[in-house]
Amino acid sequence: MSETEVTTAPRPLLLADGRPAARAWSLDPALRHLNHGSFGAVPLVxxxxxxxxxxxxxxxxxxxxxxxxxxxxxxxxxxxxxxxxxxxxxxxxxxxxxxxxxxxxxxxxxxxxxxxxxxxxxxxxxxxxxxxxxxxxxxxxxxxxxxxxxxxxxxxxxxxxxxxxxxxxxxxxxxxxxxxxxxxxxxxxxxxxxxxxxxxxxxxxxxxxxxxxxxxxxxxxxxxxxxxxxxxxxxxxxxxxxxxxxxxxxxxxxxxxxxxxxxxxxxxxxxxxxxxxxxxxxxxxVEATWGWAAARRYMDELAGYGARVVGAALAELTGADASVDVGMPVPGMRLVRLPDGLGGSRLAADALRDRATAELGVEAAFTSFGGTGYLRLSAHVYNTAEDYEYVAEKCVPVLGEWARAAR
Known part of the structure; x- marks a missing residue:
């Protein structure tokens, strides 16, 4: 399914002074930023x-x-x-x-x-x-x-x-x-x-x-x-x-x-x-703080872990396997399948993205391919395992409610 299958949470990356990596960005701490792949995020320096x-x-x-x-x-x-x-x-x-x-x-x-x-x-x-x-x-x-x-x-x-x-x-x-x-x-x-x-x-x-x-x-x-x-x-x-x-x-x-x-x-x-x-x-x-090779390795491990915990939560909710077989996977990004009724078109996926930000406080990428909706997880150095655990615990049940309401 992925380049790296991760069963345990990778240790968060830190800045040289021991602070969390996210402190080097100006991202709103009231939101979970899980969509680096769409618009990026610019470090303060x-x-x-x-x-x-x-x-x-x-x-x-x-x-x-x-x-x-x-x-x-x-x-x-x-x-x-x-x-x-x-x-x-x-x-x-x-x-x-x-x-x-x-x-x-x-x-x-x-x-x-x-x-x-x-x-x-x-x-x-x-x-x-x-x-x-x-x-x-x-x-x-x-x-x-x-x-x-x-x-x-x-x-x-x-x-x-x-x-x-x-x-x-x-x-x-x-x-x-x-x-x-x-x-x-x-x-x-x-x-x-x-x-x-x-x-x-x-x-x-x-x-x-x-x-x-x-x-x-x-x-x-x-x-x-x-x-x-x-x-x-x-x-x-x-x-x-x-x-x-x-x-x-x-x-x-x-x-x-x-x-x-x-x-x-x-x-x-x-x-x-x-x-x-x-x-x-x-x-x-990024090179001076962690090195790009180490940063990419962390991003890949974290995305793999995120896909596992979010996918498991979705599978428990729906009774269906949420994992996605991607033929040529890439580091740092993963797909999990959304419940039926969610994100089946580009416009529906975009609307889901906007709703998740407004109602769940999560900036995430929802995508569509072949009539199926997906949650595209992308990780960067400022993300931690707790971000994805939050999605699995707090957001997946709400996605289930939205899917039932859409049927």
Whole structure:
């Protein structure tokens, strides 16, 4: 079911002075924050760094903006090192969806071209693919990948949709709704052999997995540093390799438009780039305090423990197994199945998320796939086993009441 099966609660991580890890964040202690994977959370040191930079920007804007491209270029070097990318391949964008939009806008026109996506794809990215297909006069083909599909079955399902008309292949490295990997390394190798451009949506990858670009042959990769990397929101990377990258431009035309890729992305008018400049502070904080390898190990163990205790509570409530067989699991995130009647569609899952925050004091991710609702558990260093024990004891019975009322 998961990379790490944990039967005992992992010991909470502490700061160097012995305080709980959560004290390094400004998260509201009145809420249980169990959804790091959606919007991230920024440590105080990175918030303070960003405020310092904003004070400089607002104090002397005429001095700030002419020198901004040089500062952004320096930040790209630091962030590329964290990702294991070449700084000359990496541009900074507001989020992974923006990176995908840059790719969609920059590809050469292919009349009648088809775009292949999967049924695990992030909705906004898939919508962008549909718009591109309409401009091309083509269509989107959707690869159906069972949730429990292993590497071979997932690979075959994706490549079965690729043919002579395919102008672009879009595949998630880590899926959002279903918290699983897709075999982008193997898909990338075959796509390159066939001459099909590949865009890898790595929105969840930075910080959650080490060196996310390693072994992946793709034309484009985009990932959020403001999720698991804890950078200020609005920080993401677009990595482009090969001749198609020369057609990529920022979504805002500015005075750097004549510069080569990726330099042209470093100058976008009066864009507030302080999140990009403060991102390395967040990454460095986790590394200096616990080390990213230890942080990832803790997150995975805690997510595994959370899935066990919450899943057991749901199974006791409903009499049905709440565990989920995910074919290619990822560290730090798990799925448990919700009672029948809850979260069966994206809109229903979003409504459940909002209700849980308002009525239960729990910020959690509720997702839907194939008409089934799931609770997606994600863990970060500031979470503890007690968070998930609280959900199992206090929230699961209420979820049962909501499910009965929905029938």
């Amino acid at each position: 990175a918030q303070e760094r960003q405020q310092e930079l904003r004070a400089r920007m607002e104090g002397a804007p005429v001095a700030w903006f002419p020198g901004l491209p040089e500062r952004i270029a320096a930040a790209r070097v630091e962030l590329a090192a964290f990702l294991g990318a070449d700084p000359g391949d990496l541009a900074l964008v507001p989020n992974a969806s923006a990176g995908a939009s840059v790719v969609y806008a920059g590809l050469p026109h292919r009349g009648g071209g088809e775009i292949v996506v999967t049924d695990h794809g992030y909705g906004a990215v898939t919508m962008g693919a549909e718009r591109l297909a309409r401009r091309w006069g083509g269509r989107v083909r959707t690869a159906r990948v069972p949730l429990d599909a292993g590497e071979e079955q997932a690979y075959e399902a994706v490549m079965a949709e690729v043919g002579g008309a395919t102008g672009l292949l879009v595949v998630d490295q880590i899926t959002s709704a279903t918290a699983r990997r897709l075999p982008v390394e193997r898909i990338g190798a075959e796509a390159r052999r066939r001459g099909v451009p590949l865009l890898v949506d790595g929105a969840h990858a930075p910080g959650l997995i080490d060196a996310p670009l390693s072994g992946t042959a793709c034309d484009f990769w985009t990932g959020n540093l403001h999720k698991w990397g804890c950078a200020p929101r609005g920080t993401a990377a677009l990595v482009a390799r090969g001749p198609l990258r020369d057609g990529l431009y920022p979504l805002i035309d500015s005075w750097g438009a004549a510069d080569p890729y990726p330099d042209r992305f470093d100058q976008q008018g009066t864009l507030d780039a302080t999140p990009w400049l403060a991102a390395a502070t967040a990454l460095g904080f």
